[in-house]
Amino acid sequence: xxxxxxxxxxxxxxxxxxxxxxxxxxxxxxxxxxxxxxxxxxxxxxxxxxxxxxxxxxxxxxxxxxxxxxxxxxxxxxxxxxxxxxxxxxxxxxxxxxxxxxxxxxxxxxxxxxxxxxxxxxxxxxxxxxxxxxxxxxxxxxxxxxxxxxxxxxxxxxxxxxxxxxxxxxxxxxxxxxxxxxxxxxxxxxxxxxxxxxxxxxxxxxxxxx
Amino acid sequence: xxxxxxxxxxxxxxxxxxxxxxxxxxxxxxxxxxxxxxxxxxxxxxxxxxxxxxxxxxxxxxxxxxxxxxxxxxxxxxxxxxxxxxxxxxxxxxxxxxxxxxxxxxxxxxxxxxxxxxxxxxxxxxxxxxx
Numbered sequence: 106x107x108x109x110x111x112x113x114x115x116x117x118x119x120x121x122x123x124x125x126x127x128x129x130x131x132x133x134x135x136x137x138x139x140x141x142x143x144x145x146x147x148x149x150x151x152x153x154x155x156x157x158x159x160x161x162x163x164x165x166x167x168x169x170x171x172x173x174x175x176x177x178x179x180x181x182x183x184x185x186x187x188x189x190x191x192x193x194x195x196x197x198x199x200x201x202x203x204x205x206x207x208x209x210x211x212x213x214x215x216x217x218x219x220x221x222x223x224x225x226x227x228x229x230x231x232x233x234x235x236x237x238x239x240x241x242x243x244x245x246x247x248x249x250x251x252x253x254x255x256x257x258x259x260x261x262x263x264x265x266x267x268x269x270x271x272x273x274x275x276x277x278x279x280x281x282x283x284x285x286x287x288x289x290x291x292x293x294x295x296x297x298x299x300x301x302x303x304x305x306x307x308x309x310x311x312x313x314x315x
Numbered sequence: 316x317x318x319x320x321x322x323x324x325x326x327x328x329x330x331x332x333x334x335x336x337x338x339x340x341x342x343x344x345x346x347x348x349x350x351x352x353x354x355x356x357x358x359x360x361x362x363x364x365x366x367x368x369x370x371x372x373x374x375x376x377x378x379x380x381x382x383x384x385x386x387x388x389x390x391x392x393x394x395x396x397x398x399x400x401x402x403x404x405x406x407x408x409x410x411x412x413x414x415x416x417x418x419x420x421x422x423x424x425x426x427x428x429x430x431x432x433x434x435x436x437x438x439x440x441x442x443x444x445x446x
Contacts, residue, residue, distance in 0.1 A: 128390060129390055147405045147409075154412055175341060309369070
């Protein structure tokens with residue numbers, strides 16, 4: 106197809122080497138993303154250790170079913186991304202685009218549920234830091250909600266970015282820009298989305314369950 | 316087991332069947348960790364169980380959805396290195412807090428933790444121990 110010479114940058118010998126470099130660059134970036142979230146998880150761990158009962162009480166006040174449904178939604182959106190890559194690898198650009206669009210739709214469902222949750226917190230004065238007006242005495246409640254909004258907010262930002270990236274790639278897939286032999290952007294966008302899913306897999310038990 | 320999707324996409328080296336299996340595993344583990352959380356396993360065991368299940372789910376996503384199982388060694392090394400630093404960052408930070416000890420002065424002395432806190436905050440939460 107005509108996409109291979111167009112995709113090959115002049116400083117790479119072959120398309121295989123270029124794809125290897127692209128993939129490794131993506132993994133390096135994902136490693137930095139893991140560490141970005143780990144800093145917040147470490148802060149959460151420390152304050153959960155120091156304010157155990159306040160954190161447990163604040164966590165019990167969350168709607169567990171919303172976190173659970175959102176876990177199911179994100180895991181399923183990861184499946185459609187994986188199947189979309191499978192279609193791209195066999196040169197089925199339109200099928201790939203449709204599956205990525207399904208993932209974007211599930212990302213919207215995730216964000217909608219998150220918005221309902223945030224609204225609930227705002228109405229009940231469960232705000233971070235000095236703005237906390239909930240019922241938990243001491244600093245535990247305000248610390249929990251500071252970390253809650255930092256972690257879920259940063260994650261939601263990643264969901265938005267992921268949906269944008271999936272959308273760009275899906276449009277290009279639909280227009281037949283990729284082929285069975287070159288579809289690296291489809292793969293890399295999928296990797297990013299899987300990482301967003303992977304992080305939520307840890308956010309869900311940490312914030313909602315324990 | 317495979318969904319109709321897997322059978323349809325069966326030719327040309329498709330991973331669709333495996334993806335659907337991984338998804339079924341992820342959904343089952345999500346239901347499991349959710350169900351177990353309702354029993355309020357005492358002490359640190361509940362945290363360990365929840366994090367253990369999350370790690371299993373994360374491994375499924377990383378190995379199969381993200382294809383880490385058939386990546387070249389360099390890419391695996393990058394990701395595993397980040398996990399080493401996750402353990403260091405979370406583990407050592409928690410260890411610091413876990414090994415601190417409160418002031419060991421007698422509880423009714425003027426240098427007990429409660430008295431120091433009252434002095435710093437200017438509060439009088441506890442009755443003075445003696446006249």
